[in-house]
Amino acid sequence: YYATSDASSTTSAVPMNILKSINPERLMDYIKNYKPEVKSVVQARVLLVGPVGAGKSSFFNSINSVFKGHVTGQANTGSAGTSLTTQVLFQGGKALPLVLCDTMGLEEGPSAGLDIDDVNGILKGNVQDRYQFNPSMSVQTDGVAFCKSPSLKDTIHCVVYVLDACKKEVSARVGLHVCVCLCMCVFMCVVSLGVPQLVLLTKVDEACPLVRDDLTNIYLSHYIERMVSACVCLGVSQSCVLPVKNYSRELELDVHTDILLLTAVVQMLRYSNGYFDDIYQAGDQKSEWLGL
Numbered sequence: 001y002y003a004t005s006d007a008s009s010t011t012s013a014v015p016m017n018i019l020k021s022i023n024p025e026r027l028m029d030y031i032k033n034y035k036p037e038v039k040s041v042v043q044a045r046v047l048l049v050g051p052v053g054a055g056k057s058s059f060f061n062s063i064n065s066v067f068k069g070h071v072t073g074q075a076n077t078g079s080a081g082t083s084l085t086t087q088v089l090f091q092g093g094k095a096l097p098l099v100l101c102d103t104m105g106l107e108e109g110p111s112a113g114l115d116i117d118d119v120n121g122i123l124k125g126n127v128q129d130r131y132q133f134n135p136s137m138s139v140q141t142d143g144v145a146f147c148k149s150p151s152l153k154d155t156i157h158c159v160v161y162v163l164d165a166c167k168k169e170v171s172a173r174v175g176l177h178v179c180v181c182l183c184m185c186v187f188m189c190v191v192s193l194g195v196p197q198l199v200l201l202t203k204v205d206e207a208c209p210l211v212r213d214d215l216t217n218i219y220l221s222h223y224i225e226r227m228v229s230a231c232v233c234l235g236v237s238q239s240c241v242l243p244v245k246n247y248s249r250e251l252e253l254d255v256h257t258d259i260l261l262l263t264a265v266v267q268m269l270r271y272s273n274g275y276f277d278d279i280y281q282a283g284d285q286k287s288e289w290l291g292l
């Protein structure tokens, strides 16, 4: 069996274990002190999108736990919520410069889950927080929850595809599973808007026994390495794939789990800044919109 036979082997290509050499405090400081490179925006807005049950809500909870200093379970995990939930992270009563937008999952079928018009509406900032999606109908442009003239702060600055590392849609062999096809449709839409994109590969603990036993094996696991390569079929480069383990059943925080989660957030903020840079370079005609 593909997963288990490879999961127990490690690669010798990585000379040292990077995870053991990263200081989580420095990552937290980077996040706390991050400032978007445009005056009109104070928080980077990151959209989490992906199949049902991939770990989108768990990711928000996990990041929240890291900043709170203990494991919390705030967002709706394990149930398919149907709203757009815009979640701000706080530490010591102070809002962090990052907003995670959690959505209902992508599902097969024309009247299930989010559709491409819904995603398009979220990306452009047309869909307001708490908007209840109707799985059998796209966002209504004449509805009260539709924001007709959003500004840059309301739009999405980075899109993160959340994929379960245990699922076959990520595997190289079954690379074109329907959820990946759906993600690819979203991808095309995101590319056309110029929004940067990353892949969050969750449940690395469930996917590989070596990693389950010791998370610091993450960059040594052939199985995870192959999963990361398989994500390239979505159109992102390998460096844009961020493997993480969310807090799911744990009662206590773990430093290596924190490092992977915080590293993912740092990348999200860097890519958001890349987006602001691109817009800035795009020309003066947008300078008013940007508040420059």
Ligand SMILES: Nc1nc2c(ncn2[C@@H]2O[C@H](COP(=O)(O)OP(=O)(O)OP(=O)(O)O)[C@@H](O)[C@H]2O)c(=O)[nH]1
Pocket (backbone or CB within 6 Å): 051, 052, 053, 054, 055, 056, 057, 058, 059, 076, 077, 078, 079, 080, 081, 103, 104, 105, 106, 162, 202, 203, 204, 205, 206, 244, 245, 246, 247, 248, 249
């Ligand atoms: N072992 C393990 N379990 C995880 C991980 N991430 C999420 N889970 C579990 O997977 C299940 C689904 O996670 P959710 O966070 O609810 O997934 P979601 O993407 O928000 O799902 P929908 O909102 O239904 O689309 C939950 O039971 C989580 O505890 C992980 O990294 N490792």
Ligand SMILES: [Mg+2]
Pocket (backbone or CB within 6 Å): 056, 057, 058, 076, 077, 078, 079, 080, 081, 102, 103
């Ligand atoms: Mg959820």
